[in-house]
Amino acid sequence: MACILLSGASACTNVPVQEQGAAATPSTSTPGAAIYPEIKEARPPQRPHIELTEGILYKLLVAEIAGQRGHLDVSVKNYLELARSTRDPELAARATRIAVYARDDQAAGEGAQIWLELDPESIDARQVLAVMAVRNGDIDAALVHFEHIVKGSDQMLDQKLWVIANLLGREQDQVTVRRVMERLMQGHENDPEALYAYAHVLSRLNDDDSALEMLEKVLSLAPDNVNANISYASILQQQGKPEAAMAWMEKTLQRNEKDLDLRMYYARLLTDEKQYDAARRQFEILIAQAPNNTDVLYALGLLYLQSNRLDEATMYFQRLSTLDQRGGEAGYYLGRIAEEKGELQQAANWYQSLSEGANYFDAQVRLGIILARQDRLDDARRHLQGIDAGSQEQKNILIQAEAELLTDKKLFEDAMAIYDKALEGDQDADLLYSRAMLAEKMDRLDILERDLRVIIEREPGHAQALNALGYTLADRTNRYQEAYDLIRKALEISPEDFYILDSMGWVLYRMGRLDESIVFLNKALSARPDPEIAAHLGEVLWVKGDKAAAKQIWEAAIKETPKDVRLLDVIKRFNP
Numbered sequence: 001m002a003c004i005l006l007s008g009a010s011a012c013t014n015v016p017v018q019e020q021g022a023a024a025t026p027s028t029s030t031p032g033a034a035i036y037p038e039i040k041e042a043r044p045p046q047r048p049h050i051e052l053t054e055g056i057l058y059k060l061l062v063a064e065i066a067g068q069r070g071h072l073d074v075s076v077k078n079y080l081e082l083a084r085s086t087r088d089p090e091l092a093a094r095a096t097r098i099a100v101y102a103r104d105d106q107a108a109g110e111g112a113q114i115w116l117e118l119d120p121e122s123i124d125a126r127q128v129l130a131v132m133a134v135r136n137g138d139i140d141a142a143l144v145h146f147e148h149i150v151k152g153s154d155q156m157l158d159q160k161l162w163v164i165a166n167l168l169g170r171e172q173d174q175v176t177v178r179r180v181m182e183r184l185m186q187g188h189e190n191d192p193e194a195l196y197a198y199a200h201v202l203s204r205l206n207d208d209d210s211a212l213e214m215l216e217k218v219l220s221l222a223p224d225n226v227n228a229n230i231s232y233a234s235i236l237q238q239q240g241k242p243e244a245a246m247a248w249m250e251k252t253l254q255r256n257e258k259d260l261d262l263r264m265y266y267a268r269l270l271t272d273e274k275q276y277d278a279a280r281r282q283f284e285i286l287i288a289q290a291p292n293n294t295d296v297l298y299a300l301g302l303l304y305l306q307s308n309r310l311d312e313a314t315m316y317f318q319r320l321s322t323l324d325q326r327g328g329e330a331g332y333y334l335g336r337i338a339e340e341k342g343e344l345q346q347a348a349n350w351y352q353s354l355s356e357g358a359n360y361f362d363a364q365v366r367l368g369i370i371l372a373r374q375d376r377l378d379d380a381r382r383h384l385q386g387i388d389a390g391s392q393e394q395k396n397i398l399i400q401a402e403a404e405l406l407t408d409k410k411l412f413e414d415a416m417a418i419y420d421k422a423l424e425g426d427q428d429a430d431l432l433y434s435r436a437m438l439a440e441k442m443d444r445l446d447i448l449e450r451d452l453r454v455i456i457e458r459e460p461g462h463a464q465a466l467n468a469l470g471y472t473l474a475d476r477t478n479r480y481q482e483a484y485d486l487i488r489k490a491l492e493i494s495p496e497d498f499y500i501l502d503s504m505g506w507v508l509y510r511m512g513r514l515d516e517s518i519v520f521l522n523k524a525l526s527a528r529p530d531p532e533i534a535a536h537l538g539e540v541l542w543v544k545g546d547k548a549a550a551k552q553i554w555e556a557a558i559k560e561t562p563k564d565v566r567l568l569d570v571i572k573r574f575n576p
Contacts, residue, residue: 050086072102080111089118096128105132123148134180142180178205192222199231208235224256230265242273260290267299276303294325301333310337332359335366344370361387361394365401372405380405396430403434412442429455433465440472448472466490467500474507483507498527506536514544531557531564535571542574551575 050056059078066074079095082088096111112128119125130145181201189195199214212235218228229252236245249266256262267282280303286296297320304313314337320330335350348370351363364387371380384402389395399422406415419435422428432451439447448469455465470486473479487503494500505520521537524530534557541550554571561567 048086048088050088056082056086067098072098073104076102076104076107076111080107083111083114087114087118089115089122092118093122093124096125100128105135108132139179139183143183146180190221192218192225192228195221196225196228196231199228203231203235208239211235226256226259226261229262233265233269237269237272242269245269246273246275258289260286260293264295271299271303276306279303280307292323294320294323297323298326298329301330305333305337310340313337328354328357329359332357332363335363339366339370344374361390361397365397368401369405372408377405377409392428396428399431400434403438407438407441412438416442427454429459429462429465433468436465436468440476445472445476461493463490463493463497463500466493467497467503471503471506474503474510480507480511484511496527498524498530498533501527502530502533502536505540509536509540509543514540518544525553529557529560531561531567535564535567535569539570539574547575 059082063075063078063082066072066078076095076099079091079098083092083095092111092115096108096115099105099107099111108128109132112125112132115125116122116129126145126148130142133139133142133145181198195214195218199211199218202208202211202214212232215228215232215235218225219232222228229248233245233248233252236242236248246266246269249262249269253259253262253266263282263286267279267286270276270279270282280300283296283300283303286293287300290296297316301313301316301320304310304316314334317330317334317337321327321334331350331353335347338344338347338350348367351367351370354360354363365384368380368384368387371377371383381402384398384405387398389398399418403415403418406412406418415438416435419431419438422431423435432455436448436451439445439451449472452465452469455462456469459465466486467490470483470490473483473486477483484507487500487507490497490500491504501520501524505517505524508514508517508520517540518537521533521540525533525537534553538550538553538557541547541553554567554575557564557567558571
């Protein structure tokens with residue numbers, strides 16, 4: 001907040017500025033703070049006493065209103081003029097920070113120079129001037145300011161170097177940044193914290209090999225430096241070497257078994273690499289060490305949920321729900337578990353307990369689905385229609401959810417009416433696709449083909465639409481060559497998609513190319529043990545004459561999904 005002192009009174013301003021397309025900056029934050037990390041000033045600068053003239057008041061109001069409305073150029077211009085005329089260090093600081101936020105380097109440099117003239121001890125002003133010098137390729141000027149930063153605050157050397165590393169790591173001129181950092185490192189070649197700061201800069205410059213070399217120097221001096229060990233593994237993972245990263249962390253943990261940060265990182269690394277059982281073991285070690293750690297409880301709940309061990313997942317989410325942090329997330333997943341178990345009212349209670357958070361919208365949608373499953377379709381529709389949508393994507397989800405509730409009740413015409421109304425204006429691809437899938441259930445292949453072709457015309461790379469149209473033509477018509485061409489295009493776009501692999505197998509079967517069909521269907525079933533794929537593969541094998549193999553495929557699938565209609569139908573047709 002900038003204040004002008006007026007004969008004992010003060011006129012204070014505080015303008016929230018917002019970058020276009022970004023979230024609003026809270027009024028308590030300082031524009032540019034995220035760009036230039038704050039170092040505590042040694043002492044407040046001397047403020048001048050200024051008479052509040054009409055001209056000053058006018059410029060202040062213009063600057064504030066312009067900032068509130070996002071016209072940062074106008075705000076910067078007026079604050080700079082005030083800084084020049086009043087020589088108030090707070091106004092100079094305000095002008096500089098807004099200029100930084102507006103990415104106006106020239107204004108930021110001028111504002112910071114005035115600020116430093118008025119407050120020679122200002123570390124923040126020197127940060128801005130140092131970065132402007134780096135951007136201008138002026139290494140000597142940058143070093144003057146950085147050396148003042150190193151000498152001028154009461155922080156430890158490693159903290160000062162870390163601030164500088166953060167500043168330099170954002171700059172694009174790699175040559176200048178390296179030269180500045182090398183000069184700053186002189187005399188600190190054996191300081192592990194200084195070397196670690198340099199490694200951070202190298203990593204930010206995407207020079208991972210050099211960063212790893214620097215981290216190796218750090219670890220030769222301080223083998224148990226937690227941050228350096230984690231950074232080393234992180235860079236290995238970024239380089240596509242997850243096995244090396246995991247091996248590194250295993251070796252590091254052998255020396256530091258009780259270090260929570262190391263084990264937490266290792267557990268997350270294992271999770272990233274889909275080593276879920278190993279990750280769960282690490283989190284279980286962590287929960288024994290820190291029973292109320294909300295991150296660990298949350299991770300364990302998700303890992304047990306992922307492996308469908310619902311009782312264990314419930315236990316951890318219930319513990320999490322009693323704590324202040326992440327309670328809403330726990331409630332959401334407890335609702336999902338209750339829903340999975342068929343405990344609909346319990347699920348509804350959990351969803352209703354959420355009042356905000358990332359899962360709030362989905363919880364409200366699921367609450368509508370539960371109402372429909374409780375034979376309260378009208379209540380379900382009213383509930384969905386009353387949910388506030390924050391984006392077009394969420395609007396589409398609500399439209400699709402309501403239509404699907406009607407579809408589940410075989411009220412196809414009512415569901416179609418919802419899609420028709422939603423598509424009266426913008427022909428949204430997601431809604432067109434959903435309407436096409438409903439049209440297939442209604443045997444309205446004319447609508448299906450029309451909607452899918454609209455999508456394909458607009459988005460030739462829309463693999464889902466290509467596949468859906470191709471599969472429908474193969475399954476419901478004799479336009480096999482056309483179907484084959486569409487599915488082939490979809491497969492070129494998504495060669496590992498098991499749905500498309502299944503479609504290719506099915507159209508090849510329809511074309512009488514049984515051996516080729518079996519290859520694709522086997523690949524699809526290996527990727528996903530889906531009952532429809534099993535039904536298709538069994539049918540092709542049966543028709544080819546390998547009835548024993550067909551029965552084996554069907555029997556394996558029926559054990560997993562004993563009520564799947566498509567699977568039961570094909571078995572009844574071929575092996576009654």
